[in-house]
Amino acid sequence: MPYLPRPETTQACAHCGQLFAARHLRRKYCCNSCNVLASYARTGRRAAGPSKADLEAVVQALLALTPPAPASPDLAPVAAQATRVAAIKGRLQDEAEADGQRATLAAQEQAVRLHALKAKRPGPGPAERPQ
Ligand SMILES: [Zn+2]
Numbered sequence: 001m002p003y004l005p006r007p008e009t010t011q012a013c014a015h016c017g018q019l020f021a022a023r024h025l026r027r028k029y030c031c032n033s034c035n036v037l038a039s040y041a042r043t044g045r046r047a048a049g050p051s052k053a054d055l056e057a058v059v060q061a062l063l064a065l066t067p068p069a070p071a072s073p074d075l076a077p078v079a080a081q082a083t084r085v086a087a088i089k090g091r092l093q094d095e096a097e098a099d100g101q102r103a104t105l106a107a108q109e110q111a112v113r114l115h116a117l118k119a120k121r122p123g124p125g126p127a128e129r130p131q
Contacts, residue, residue: 014038016052 008021013030015038020030029035033052040046050058 015041 006023006025008023010019011022011027012019013034014028015034016030018030029038037051
């Protein structure tokens with residue numbers, strides 16, 4: 001006679017009450033943790049950790065949390081540093097431009113002075129001038 005597995009029956013867990021599919025007549029609990037927790041409850045021994053219901057409540061609370069904003073607060077100091085660096089870079093560029101303009105002005109003033117000297121005294125050149 002061939003082996004015929006017992007058809008599934010829906011039972012309620014004796015510990016948590018959740019419905020589960022049982023293929024065995026004597027199965028009482030939906031999972032091993034309910035079996036162990038029911039044993040703890042019968043014998044008065046305390047469970048080592050939080051109960052399954054507590055863990056499920058924690059998981060549901062975590063799933064209900066909204067995702068964090070895209071700009072993480074951890075990146076705020078980095079953004080502030082980048083802003084300071086950009087400000088310093090802009091100031092250095094401004095100073096370099098000002099230095100260039102000052103150098104150009106000085107060269108123009110010197111050229112005007114030399115031109116005025118040459119116009120006043122057309123004689124010996126700069127090489128023959130006494131040091
Ligand atoms: Zn159960």
